[in-house]
Amino acid sequence: MELSERKLRILQAIISDFVSTAEPVGSRSLSKKYNLGISPATIRNEMADLEDMGLLTHPHTSAGRVPSEKAYRLYVDDMMKKSELSDSHKEVISRTLFDNFEALEKTIEHATKLLSNITNLTAFAISPQTNEDIIKMINLLPLDEDRVVLMIVSESGKISNTTLKIDSGYNEEMLGILAKTMTYTYRGHTLTQALKIDIISDLENDMDAMSHFAHKLVPNFMKTIEEMLNVDIYMDGITNIFSIPEYSDISKARAFMELVNNKNELIKTMSDRGTGTIITIGEENQVDDLKDYSLITATYKVGDKYVGQLGVIGPTRMKYEEITSVIEYLTNNISNLYKIEGETDGED
Amino acid sequence: MELSERKLRILQAIISDFVSTAEPVGSRSLSKKYNLGISPATIRNEMADLEDMGLLTHPHTSAGRVPSEKAYRLYVDDMMKKSELSDSHKEVISRTLFDNFEALEKTIEHATKLLSNITNLTAFAISPQTNEDIIKMINLLPLDEDRVVLMIVSESGKISNTTLKIDSGYNEEMLGILAKTMTYTYRGHTLTQALKIDIISDLENDMDAMSHFAHKLVPNFMKTIEEMLNVDIYMDGITNIFSIPEYSDISKARAFMELVNNKNELIKTMSDRGTGTIITIGEENQVDDLKDYSLITATYKVGDKYVGQLGVIGPTRMKYEEITSVIEYLTNNISNLYKIEGETDGED
DNA sequence: AGTTAGCACTCTTTTGAAGTGAGTGCTAAT
């Protein structure tokens, strides 16, 4: 069977109606609400066809029709036109982001909050992956007799510190030499590369006196680098789901809460997503726990190297068109703000 | 009317029963379950008295009795005996905390997770307030031609950095002088005091050449100090509430979620709590949003100066005795781990 | 005088039957 122009119009009407009401759509109410120029009976015939094609489903015999995931996919791929965001939304977004332009993490926080407010869904974002970030400087600073601060600074401006407790004492000169040696070894390498470089034998040979210190230092250095590689997750509007009929069932609400509380899993899923706008609907999601939900994400860029994700999660019934516009407008704005490398500010 | 020994025993039984079942307790089932040696009718009489005294309430005529908040208060103050924590719990706690002893924040995270797991409630903790923390070192490190890292280290080992973008260029020598001047001015002062010291005029006079830099530096310095003063909040077991009958109503669950998502309010409430174990029951809570809940918190110490809070939040119907034991055992363990000043490790 | 058995009464919860309404699918007429 082939999808006639009319079938598409009907499907579109059903999707649009169901997306905003969450109620199965009947032929009669459809013909009343939308000016399709055909009788309910005709619509019924068409609906039956659409159901045969797997685009509609039927909760039970005497209920209206509900779009299937396949229908949403069709809608997203072929039927959805890029909708322009309303001027008022555009203005709020641009203004909020611009006025609060300081550290990247604050910007992401604001963007996530805006996204959840506008969409009434749960929004989240992840900070850019820093695998490619390059080590710029390693410092060892004396704190007191038995404490030394290890500081690592990366090209992108990320800074990380650890306080080391040195039982055996140290002297400042050696600290300087050690820091220089390390900077010399690691500078210019990416964080991921740094994890693979074995410096401990060099240090041992070079300075016997400091060998005890080196053995304490190197694992801490590695741990700190690993921390710098961590991706942060931001989330907002979690309680929005309580206004969505799909989650008025407490067990559904619970499942959702458990899902979004599992940050590590979410970070993993997000990190694996590709560049650009990506919509995954229900079963299309690889992760089992996500097969009940739809995700829309888009990527923002920081400088020309670092890419993060911003998106929403919600029931498969969502306003794909509008939401996509909002997310894309937001990510474009962020990317613009952080276009020039080095504009990055504050980070701890 | 005076609280006879028998009334107390009955009240105790009702509390114990209601706390574990969440169902109003009737005279018949009470006499069957607990060996009180008196008939349901007698229990009924006593119950009526307890109700007159405001210790029990009655959802409706033909329902059993429910302890009032006043009853819980009486229980907590006079009836509750310190229960020893089970050896297995003790062991899990000690082992988990000891084996994962590294940075304070990790320890708090672990403690919060343990607490929520053992109590099946939502646990939270706040990091110690650092008002009294003393500035130890201020550093300015060259990053590249137009970026400088401002680094502040405190006595307790807290480190905070900000990257400053310097449009007008700088030279390293001046950076050193500037850092020395600032360290000289601020070292030994608490973070709160630092906020009140006006250094900008000094800097302007001392070094005209750097006045532009100073104007950029000082506000960033202040902002960084303020960040160091921020208290962090940790939370775990939020989804536990979905297993509690009190929250099987979606609107109750929502209210709870909104409450715990309001981190700032929670931090404020927690910070204002006193030292030691504190139990607040329902209406006793100052904050309106908390008047439906009970809170049990205890303080842990880091070194001899810094005090943080660990606690749970849940319905007024909770196992006050057991929970108190767990929290106190946890806070004691943390305090022991961080007894010796300087044992603190890693912090970013 | 304190305790208890007995009983009427209350109120929620469960159960089931009847009715309602939105919807479908099929058939026959247009």
Next chain:
DNA sequence: ATTAGCACTCACTTCAAAAGAGTGCTAACT
């Protein structure tokens, strides 16, 4: 090809009845 008409389905609402857990009171008992 379209549509009016109609029988049929099924969830949801409404209502009444019954069940169940509990109370409060009274009168008898120890």
